[in-house]
Amino acid sequence: MNIVVAIKHIPSIADDLPVKGNNVDFDSVDFVLNEWDEHSIEQAVLIKESVGGTVTVIGVDLIGELDNALHLALAKGADKVVKITADDPAADSHMQAKWLSEAIKGMGANMVFAGVQASNDLDGQIGPMIAAYLDMPYIGGVSSVEANGDSATVNKEFAGGAGAKYAVSMPFVAGVQSAPKPPRYAPVSKVRQMAQSATVEKVAPSGDADVRERPLRILKMAPPVVTGHAEMIEGSSKEVAAKIVELLKSKGLA
Amino acid sequence: MAPKFEKAKAVEKEHAVVDGVDVSGHWNRMFEQRVIFEYTPELIEKIADIPNAESFANCYQCAKCVAVCPVDVVGNYGPRKLYRYAQTGMDLTEAPELWLCTTCANCLRVCPKEVNMVKIMPAAREQAILDGKFVPAELQQAFENTAKSGNPLGQPQRKRDAWIQSAGVPVPIIKDLGRKVSVLWYVGSYPSYHPRGIDAAAAAARIFNALGIDFAILGKEEKDDADSQRLAGEKGLFEMMTEQNIETFNKYEWDEMVVTGPHELNAFKNVYPKYGFERPVVHYSTFLARYLDQLKPMLKHPVNKKITYHDPCYLGRHNGEYEAPRKLLEAIPGVELVEMQRNRENGYCCGGGGGGMWMDSFTAKHNTTMRLSEKRAMEAASTGANVLAVACPFEVSRFTDAVKSTGNEHVDVLDILELLDRSMRGE
Ligand SMILES: Cc1cc2nc3c(=O)[nH]c(=O)nc-3n(C[C@H](O)[C@H](O)[C@H](O)COP(=O)(O)OP(=O)(O)OC[C@H]3O[C@@H](n4cnc5c(N)ncnc54)[C@H](O)[C@@H]3O)c2cc1C
Numbered sequence: 222m223n224i225v226v227a228i229k230h231i232p233s234i235a236d237d238l239p240v241k242g243n244n245v246d247f248d249s250v251d252f253v254l255n256e257w258d259e260h261s262i263e264q265a266v267l268i269k270e271s272v273g274g275t276v277t278v279i280g281v282d283l284i285g286e287l288d289n290a291l292h293l294a295l296a297k298g299a300d301k302v303v304k305i306t307a308d309d310p311a312a313d314s315h316m317q318a319k320w321l322s323e324a325i326k327g328m329g330a331n332m333v334f335a336g337v338q339a340s341n342d343l344d345g346q347i348g349p350m351i352a353a354y355l356d357m358p359y360i361g362g363v364s365s366v367e368a369n370g371d372s373a374t375v376n377k378e379f380a381g382g383a384g385a386k387y388a389v390s391m392p393f394v395a396g397v398q399s400a401p402k403p404p405r406y407a408p409v410s411k412v413r414q415m416a417q418s419a420t421v422e423k424v425a426p427s428g429d430a431d432v433r434e435r436p437l438r439i440l441k442m443a444p445p446v447v448t449g450h451a452e453m454i455e456g457s458s459k460e461v462a463a464k465i466v467e468l469l470k471s472k473g474l475a
Numbered sequence: 476m477a478p479k480f481e482k483a484k485a486v487e488k489e490h491a492v493v494d495g496v497d498v499s500g501h502w503n504r505m506f507e508q509r510v511i512f513e514y515t516p517e518l519i520e521k522i523a524d525i526p527n528a529e530s531f532a533n534c535y536q537c538a539k540c541v542a543v544c545p546v547d548v549v550g551n552y553g554p555r556k557l558y559r560y561a562q563t564g565m566d567l568t569e570a571p572e573l574w575l576c577t578t579c580a581n582c583l584r585v586c587p588k589e590v591n592m593v594k595i596m597p598a599a600r601e602q603a604i605l606d607g608k609f610v611p612a613e614l615q616q617a618f619e620n621t622a623k624s625g626n627p628l629g630q631p632q633r634k635r636d637a638w639i640q641s642a643g644v645p646v647p648i649i650k651d652l653g654r655k656v657s658v659l660w661y662v663g664s665y666p667s668y669h670p671r672g673i674d675a676a677a678a679a680a681r682i683f684n685a686l687g688i689d690f691a692i693l694g695k696e697e698k699d700d701a702d703s704q705r706l707a708g709e710k711g712l713f714e715m716m717t718e719q720n721i722e723t724f725n726k727y728e729w730d731e732m733v734v735t736g737p738h739e740l741n742a743f744k745n746v747y748p749k750y751g752f753e754r755p756v757v758h759y760s761t762f763l764a765r766y767l768d769q770l771k772p773m774l775k776h777p778v779n780k781k782i783t784y785h786d787p788c789y790l791g792r793h794n795g796e797y798e799a800p801r802k803l804l805e806a807i808p809g810v811e812l813v814e815m816q817r818n819r820e821n822g823y824c825c826g827g828g829g830g831g832m833w834m835d836s837f838t839a840k841h842n843t844t845m846r847l848s849e850k851r852a853m854e855a856a857s858t859g860a861n862v863l864a865v866a867c868p869f870e871v872s873r874f875t876d877a878v879k880s881t882g883n884e885h886v887d888v889l890d891i892l893e894l895l896d897r898s899m900r901g902e
């Protein structure tokens with residue numbers, strides 16, 4: 222089983238996002254791995270553990286710091302890691318999808334996983350666009366994948382807690398919402414060992430010419446304006462409960 | 476926990492006649508020797524074979540440890556029991572019991588065989604982590620935060636010194652100062668980021684200023700000591716942080732380091748020497764106790780409170796400091812100091828050590844009736860005290876929650892630093 226996992230490096234929101242011009246001030250933010258990608262790596266490694274195969278993790282190196290995320294992936298069980306040396310922190314998901322597709326094309330993947338979306342733009346387009354570029358079917362909102370022969374049983378989630386089970390023939394692209402298990406822990410000693418011993422394959426970004434004028438342009442970026450505040454009700458638990466009931470009644474909710 | 480080894484079959488017969496006498500159900504009948512093979516040394520050896528966990532095999536089941544183990548007080552625990560569970564089929568590296576010990580060292584104090592959980596637990600946990608076994612989710616988060624952000628809270632490194640603004644006095648950063656200082660104050664993660672921790676840090680800054688101490692902090696260069704992460708089994712993470720910290724500490728000239736927290740004291744004083752760092756480090760209580768004569772006239776405003784003091788395991792049992800915190804409290808006019816039943820060498824653990832700080836939900840799900848901090852909060856309240864004084868940055872938040880959840884809101888949880896500051900400033 223040949224599984225390719227596309228990952229995305231995004232600005233960390235542990236701190237307030239600094240804005241410069243009409244975009245994030247990329248020089249003064251830390252970059253972290255998109256949370257959903259941790260799940261797609263976990264899902265890929267789980268499949269490898271159950272049916273064998275190789276897991277390749279690939280991402281666009283936007284600021285020259287992707288290695289950390291790649292070493293972490295290796296420590297969690299990936300076999301090979303690749304970075305696309307773009308060095309363009311503002312590259313949007315459409316651009317990244319093109320670069321990724323070009324790099325993944327020759328890898329002979331049976332399955333390509335991407336996080337279902339990334340928390341920086343909530344665009345959710347990288348997976349479907351890779352599928353389109355590679356001419357593969359796409360299935361999103363995925364909560365588990367089991368490989369059996371040349372097809373896979375895929376659980377997909379719908380709103381309101383509903384779900385459905387699909388048989389998907391390979392090769393395909395999946396947008397992973399969550400792995401069936403929480404992403405595993407990679408001990409720091411293993412990550413450091415990988416940092417010392419592993420090789421990160423470098424690929425130059427290609428295919429730019431095919432991407433027509435970028436469909437998404439950021440016109441303005443600003444911190445959100447605070448409009449309403451949460452009201453904290455003071456008093457003993459009895460008093461607080463009474464006031465909450467009163468409030469619910471006054472709003473016709475109880 | 477399913478026992479791995481089957482118990483020997485019952486040796487008693489339903490109806491037994493011996494020499495013509497019916498002895499069915501007789502109280503002392505025994506027809507065969509008890510089969511010894513129902514117990515196995517295998518799983519004990521599995522732990523004792525891990526480097527640093529050898530003493531696990533020393534246990535001779537005297538049970539002195541169980542009587543003092545804080546986890547046993549709210550559950551079913553202690554080295555004797557862990558040994559016994561292992562004997563009857565529990566693989567400690569896979570059992571939830573692996574994560575309940577707080578490395579408080581009270582068992583070690585009484586154990587005639589020097590069974591040392593402070594070494595056994597980190598070693599067994601490290602093994603479990605390296606083997607990819609289960610790690611409690613909250614603990615995993617604290618590990619990942621430490622590796623990513625330099626502190627277990629996951630707060631940005633850039634904001635590590637943002638608390639300074641609330642001090643109201645100058646807090647020099649050693650890098651900006653550009654000269655030697657007599658005291659390098661290592662503030663610590665919780666005093667830097669946690670709202671209640673910041674209160675203690677600001678109080679310390681005001682006290683140091685009032686005493687005219689030539690001090691500076693590392694500011695944005697300071698990173699977590701990771702000692703509790705080490706005790707929770709993440710030695711690799713600890714070593715990474717240690718390398719970075721030692722490099723930072725040695726970049727600057729200073730005579731002595733003062734730490735806000737006992738865990739940092741333990742790391743820098745007892746563990747860092749193995750990594751080549753041997754410079755003087757003291758806890759703030761030890762440090763300030765030296766200034767008592769100068770401090771006393773500054774403590775102008777009475778704090779008319781009945782105060783009980785909680786000995787942090789890593790200040791007391793691990794580092795032998797019991798008196799300095801009490802001397803500081805007694806120096807405050809108006810204070811009546813009362814002791815809890817378990818104090819000093821037998822102090823009861825708050826549950827925060829050995830990674831317990833980040834495993835409260837996990838511990839709650841595994842055979843415990845309440846948090847250790849709640850047990851201790853109740854003990855504090857039973858003395859009639861209206862202040863529970865602490866000297867460890869983990870404890871303010873732990874006990875503040877615990878007094879609330881046990882219906883003891885009338886007990887204020889305050890760091891000794893805050894009490895000294897109040898007496899100095901009259902708030
Ligand atoms: C964990 C454990 C389990 C055991 N289980 C079993 C079992 O199931 N079946 C079995 O047959 N055996 C068992 N034994 C062994 C058995 O307990 C001992 O063989 C037996 O207790 C030895 O008795 P003793 O009087 O020789 O010594 P001890 O029991 O050691 O008693 C020595 C006594 O002498 C006192 N003493 C020592 N020095 C002095 C001194 N200088 N002056 C005055 N008093 C002194 C000590 O205080 C102590 O009270 C077990 C032992 C252990 C440790």
Ligand code: SF4
Pocket residue numbers: 533534535536537538539540541554555582585586587588589590
């Ligand atoms: S005190 Fe020591 S020897 Fe005694 S039961 Fe506990 S661990 Fe075993």
Ligand code: SF4
Pocket residue numbers: 540543544545546547552553554575576577578579580581582583592593
């Ligand atoms: S170190 Fe403390 S918590 Fe751990 S077993 Fe010993 S007494 Fe119990």
